[in-house]
Amino acid sequence: MTKIFAALLLSLLPMASQAESFDGQVRATLLPGWRLSNGDHVAALRLELADGWKTYWRSPGDAGIPPSFDWSGSRNLDDVTVSWPSPDVFWQSGMRSVGYKHEVILPLRVDLRNGARDARLSGTIDIGICKDVCLPQRLTIQANLPAAARKPDARIAAAMADLPYRAADAGITRVHCQVSAAERGLGLTVALDMPGATGREETVIEFPDPELWVADPETSIQNGQLVSQTRVSHTSRAAFALDRSAMTITVLGGPMPVEIRGCD
Structure with missing residues (x-):
């Protein structure tokens, strides 16, 4: 059901863009994080949303757009596991959605091919954002993950503490x-x-x-x-x-x- 809903929104996006610009409603950055003793790396995706806008959790509900991640442009990478801090539940026009407003930091556990070397995390993120309208957004992000980085990032640690x-x-x-x-x-x-x-x-x-x-x-x-x-x-x-x-x-x-x- 959410896949059909997302496809419908994608088909309507050019019409909505002609009427109003939605640039700048969401900003995505990668927090480079730190290297673990076992060679894995902890990083995070930070999403900042304009006032009144929200984005979706991994299971967005019937009224939401499911997020997806493509890390194929990365170097020295085997796999990325996304962790999801506790979301909020929203109701609009009798439909439920699950997600985040203002800002969310999604911790990333990065499995490297060589844990002793630097890595580069490069991704394309497809998410939905909603206010009075719901729109798909494609975001491109990248960051270097230095092998020498050992100090934990307090922002990522706080997000990890907010997991269910x-x-x-x-x-x-x-x-x-x-x-x-x-x-x-x-x-x-x-x-x-x-x-x-x-x-x-x-x-x-x-x-x-x-x-x-x-x-x-x-x-x-x-x-x-x-x-x-x-x-x-x-x-x-x-x-x-x-x-x-x-x-x-x-x-x-x-x-x-x-x-x-x-x-x-």
């Missing part, structure tokens, strides 16, 4: 999933034994298969548990298997943000 808690750290003792038949897919109910839950939380459910579409869940307190109910379908409308052990559920808006992997 793990289930055990949040005191969650049980995660139970129930799957049922549903029109055009499967119904999925996730029940969490989560101390301090109020029922005002928002939940996001993800699966690694990009062809699975997960509806925005309804979240409530039932029998003392935090319960998230949603529907999962395949974009091709074909039959599919649901690997509950590969599921990620993120709880936002409660006493603490929590990210949970898998369920009973």
Whole structure:
């Protein structure tokens, strides 16, 4: 669903640009960070947004545009892992989106081919930004990653401290999933034994298969548990298997943000 939405926005972009210029609404820079003792490198992508604008988390919701990263122009690079600080939930015209406003720093764990040598991180970032309109943005960034850099960057460290808690750290003792038949897919109910839950939380459910579409869940307190109910379908409308052990559920808006992997 988000892929269709993003494609529609891309097709409308030239028309919007003729009416109003949106240059300068987002600025992207790479923070070069520091080299770890094992040869990996910690860097970060910094996104600064103009007042009133927001951008999206890794799972943006039905009203958002999913971000994507291409690091193919880099040197001395094997892989980059993006970490996602706890996002906010936005509601507009009855639709939910998940993301960030003002500024966000996304920590990057950079796996190098040779950890003793300098590296160059060069990327093309496709994101969506929204205010009164939603627009795709393509940003090009690059930075040198010196092997001699050893001092941690406090801005990146602060972003890493804002990552969601793990289930055990949040005191969650049980995660139970129930799957049922549903029109055009499967119904999925996730029940969490989560101390301090109020029922005002928002939940996001993800699966690694990009062809699975997960509806925005309804979240409530039932029998003392935090319960998230949603529907999962395949974009091709074909039959599919649901690997509950590969599921990620993120709880936002409660006493603490929590990210949970898998369920009973």
